[in-house]
Amino acid sequence: MLSQFLEQRYSRLFPGLTEDMLTRALPQALRVNTLRITEDELVARLEERGFVLEEIPWVKHGYFIREAPFSPGATPEYLLGYYYLQDPASMYACEALEPRANELVLDAAAAPGGKTTYIAQLMRNQGCVVAIEVNRQRIKALRASVTRMGVENTIAIRMDAREVAKLGLRFDRALLDAPCTGTGTAHKAREALTKDEKDLEVLLPLQRALINAIYEVLRPGGVLVYSTCSLLPEENELLVQEVLENRDARLLKIRHGSPALRKPYGMPLDKQIKKARRFYPWEHHSQGFFVAKIQKL
Ligand SMILES: C[S@@+](CC[C@H](N)C(=O)[O-])C[C@H]1O[C@@H](n2cnc3c(N)ncnc32)[C@H](O)[C@@H]1O
Structure with a gap:
């Protein structure tokens, strides 16, 4: 059953949405x-x-x-x-990043490596991917994916990505597939229906710190793709809005998906926000997903 917290939010954000639309198998x-x-x-x-x-x-x-x-x-x-x-929306986040062979690319929250290995594939195993993961158990899964998929241009590092500046690198592109509530994954994890404000209290400061730390290590002109498997604007549009307000940044166009929410909960956001994209289980047959492509100016 949906938590009261999600019930209240979803009824305002997605009128007509039913629990069945969230939990139907994909x-x-x-x-x-x-x-x-x-x-x-x-x-x-x-x-x-x-x-x-x-x-x-x-x-x-x-x-x-x-x-x-x-x-x-x-x-x-x-x-x-x-x-x-x-999941197709996860594939699409890597395509939106448009990594090129010979670039230095950061995957800042990488395990179990679904997106890392796709980024390496799109780079044709050239250039270099730095894949960071903080969790000791999950980094084993990342290493296993890299090996199984024949990826040769990737270094996996166990560290907290909030400290990525310590590596002393400047990246051409970065993906932050952020730790999130996972509210877009109710088709496979019923706990996605139970999330509430306590989850956001933990996750929002982490997401904010990660996005800021990663933005710092991008070269000027560099591109950051921020993605989550959450349906909540707090972890998506509102966080990207903060970047647009506090940094010299702009959003780049993303071809597929539905435009992000311009006025979540009636709050008007930067006009550019519609360039970010959402994917919905009931529309795209993928998990609920958000992708924003941010360029550092
Ligand atoms: C959404 S999952 C990433 C999924 C992965 N990108 C994929 O496509 O296979 C988020 C990951 O971020 C990791 N994480 C959480 N906090 C982190 C931090 N401070 N630094 C680096 N990784 C972190 C989590 O352990 C988790 O593995």
Whole structure:
């Protein structure tokens, strides 16, 4: 059941939204790892095993798994790193970052590595990705993903990303896939329905400190993609609004998704905010997700 806190917010933000729209199962999706195999070859191999795949029109290498004779995490192709099971909106956050080969790219909250390994793939295993993760257990999963997917341009570092300046690096691009309430993931985690102000009290200061620390280590002209799997404007539009107010920054256009909320709870925000994007389970068949692309001027 939805917490009273979420009930009140969602009724104002998304009139007509039902709990069923939040919790309905979503199709599983995979991302072809073109570092290891071509799309055609992987699709042929999985179809041979009885899987039915359907291309996702708004991501580059993503497919919905429409039928699976057994778990898609239990094929030889999975173990060989030919694909990663990943939500399409998560794939899209990496595409919005537009990392280029030969750039220095930061992934500041990286485990278990779904986005790190896609960033490396988009860079064709060139340049360098610095992947930071604070949690000792989760960094093992990050290292395992990097190895399984054949990623060779990535260094995984266990540290608190709020201290990233200590590395003494200037990044061309950075992804902050922030720790968040996960309110967009109710299709797989019922606890996403129970979040309340206490969760925000812990997370907002962390998100704010992370975004500021990462902004500092971007080179001028550098690009930061901020993403969450939350539906709450507090962790999304309102945080990006703070960056626009306090920094010499602008938002860059993102092609897919729905425009971010211009007036959450009736609060008018910077006009640029609509350039940030939202993904909704009931509209995009992905987890609830937010992506903003911020350029440091
Ligand atoms: C949303 S998850 C990241 C998912 C990952 N980007 C992916 O696509 O596979 C957020 C991660 O941030 C990590 N984290 C939390 N606080 C952090 C901090 N201060 N510094 C670095 N990582 C942190 C969490 O342990 C968690 O693994």
